[in-house]
Amino acid sequence: DIQMTQSPSSLSASVGDRVTITCRASQDISNSLAWYQQRPGKAPKLLIYAAGRLESGVPSRFSGSGSGTDYTLTISSLQPEDFAIYYCQQYYSTPRTFGQGTKLE
């Protein structure tokens, strides 16, 4: 199974900050990576797929990049609604594993 490791596990930031979350795969996943946002008590929401493609309707302050085993999610200017938990997920192979999550607070 491919292991997905996110860092940091938690991150303190303020409105207007630029933040970056990192996800590392245990093997090359060829850009088969998605990012999700989960607010308390809600289902996850897809933000980014194919490592860098923005899902329709997602604000452009979210961006993704990376290749091989290392990927990043960047929020260019934090808004109040962005304080949530973020997960990466690889879909290169089964089981399609998630990272452990990064809590943005």
Add this chain to the structure above:
Amino acid sequence: DVQLAESGGGLVQPGGSLRLSCVGSGFTFSSYWMTWVRQAPGKGLEWVANIKQDGSEKNYVDSVKGRFTISRDNAKKSLYLQMSSLRAEDTAVYYCAGRGFYFQYWGQGAQVTVSP
């Protein structure tokens, strides 16, 4: 609007069984792989199982193999998860998710609690 609606959750004793259902609307259900994802209390997301469009291919995480069965009925636009030999560690919110191998659509979740 796209909707996925889970049902069938509840409280069950260890060793018991439960069947989750998920009904999709607003998209061509039969065209996509569908998946179950779960989230234990206070924990992260765990991919559980997925099923191909025609039901001919099914995959499971190791921890549920032999105990859980995923199935679908495209005529009813429905996805199912039959869970047996349930354990305390299966306690979680179970989400139905689609489409494809990353998840654009999510249900609201069904709570499954395994406890004596």
